[in-house]
Amino acid sequence: MNFLKIDGRHIVDQFGSNIVLRGVCLGGYLNMENFITGFPGQESNLRKVLISELGEKRGTFFVERLLRHFLNESDFEFLKSIGVNVVRLPINYHHLEKDEKPFEYIEEGFEKIDRVVEMAKKWGIYVILDLHVAPGFQNNGWHCDNSIGVPLLWKHPHFQERTLKLWEAIAARYANEPAVAGYDMLNEPSAPTPNHLSNFYRRLIESIREKDQNHIIFLESDVVLRKFKGFDDFDSSNLAYSSHNYLDMTLGGRSYPGYMRDKWIDKNAIEEEFIRTNDWVLKNNLAGWVGEFGAIFDGTVKDMHKINALSDQIDVFEKHEHSWTIWTYKDVNVTAPVYVNPESEYIKRIERILKIKHELGTDYWGTHGGGILREFRDTIGMRISRTVGHNGLDIEGMKLNIYERGLLPIVGDYLACLYANAFSDLNTGGIDKVLKEAFSFENCVIRPHLVEVLSSKMKRFGSGKMS
Secondary structure, three states, rough: OOEEEEEEOEEEEEOOOEEEEEEEOOOOOOOOOHHOOOOOOOOOHHHHHHHHOOOOOOHHHHHHHHHHHHHHHHHHHHHHOOOEEEEEEEEEHHHHHEEEEEEOHHHHHHHHHHHHHHHHHHHHEEEEEEEOOOOOOOOOOHHHHHHHHHHHHHHOOHHHHHHHHHHHHHHHHOOOOOEEEEEOOOOOOOOHHHHHHHHHEEEEEEEHHHOOOEEEEEEEEOOOOOOOOOOOOOOOOOOEEEEEEEHHHHOOOOOOOOEEEEEEHHHHHHHHHHHHHHHHHHHHOOOOOEOOOOOOOOOHHHHHHHHHHHHHHHHHHOOOOEEEEEEEOOOOOOOOOOOOOOOOOHHHHHHHHHHHHHHOOOOOOOOOOOHHHHHHHHHHHHHHHHHOOOOOHHHHHHHHHHHHHHHHHHHHHHHHHHHHHHOOOOOOHHHHHHHHHOOOOOHHHOHHHHHHHHHHHHHHEEEEEOO
């Protein structure tokens, strides 16, 4: 494999041939998320609860074996067979550094990254390293392993310095590894202002370039604004720009093409939305990558409509010469092309927890817009509004904060003990057996229509080079 570079608006190989990266995100491996593996709350809390409920030995063993079985050689063989040429690897900094020992890096965490890079390289697949969770948290979401709902990265120099030094360590380790396509510096950053984000990006680029001149650096737009404000004057080459392009139609739509919130959604509307969020990249002829997009499935006829919308989305990305990675590769039958068999012992053991989570709506992703917690959020907002009047108050913003920063992380984390206790009767051998049966590729279920669409697009548009 050869190092990839940026040449104008294109990713190119060593011969100058244009390359489009097409693939999947590997969510749930080095950054576990509740909807992906079925637990409630945030990963850091889950790890603590597993130890408190199962004991140090079994609790630690549970997580390590889940990760071992979640991603293996057979997964990459499958990905290669459908035409994938890149995987995006989300990373939680906790694998590489402990809060109580800042700036001391954990070799075992880097070895987990090495394992993915080596498996991918064997099958000719590039890896984009994605810092999905930065020290202090770059956003307030569950996917940032954030139980307090506040992105402290932007408030405290300590967390900023740790993030800078962590990227230096990552860049130093992989500087000479051509199977790494590049570095996705921050997943879905939610900075107070565009200047906060662009200024920190400059510092990150400088830190990475001190150790590594070889790799592409990917810069994500702000998750709230979904714009590239303040990105005009980065003093560096080999940069590409990433957006996340989730659509209401693929998350909660019923019929495609069709109306969604009184607006007709078809391929033209999808393209208009893509251009709106990527106008700066397109107008300036810069290299673009859609780091995430995807759908939420519920097992009804709506799923096929969502897959058709995804198909049109990919056509739009290809038309505008953007690389793309769908979110995410494997889960418990929420969004992924590969999912845990509903008849597996693992699903049977957590079936009650999944029902509780769905009824309460503790997972922001995959609850299909419902749940008791959302109803509670609306009730609180309504009663506050009635009591104080609007008086210029941002009631909707307050409701969102109550929900995302309060109800979801608090209730989710409290429920984690139910998940842990679903495995309390098992010894280490039993735990290993259940997790292997669940997450090993050989035992998983393929979502055929989605895989067919992904594979047909990857093979139709070429093995990597632009058609």
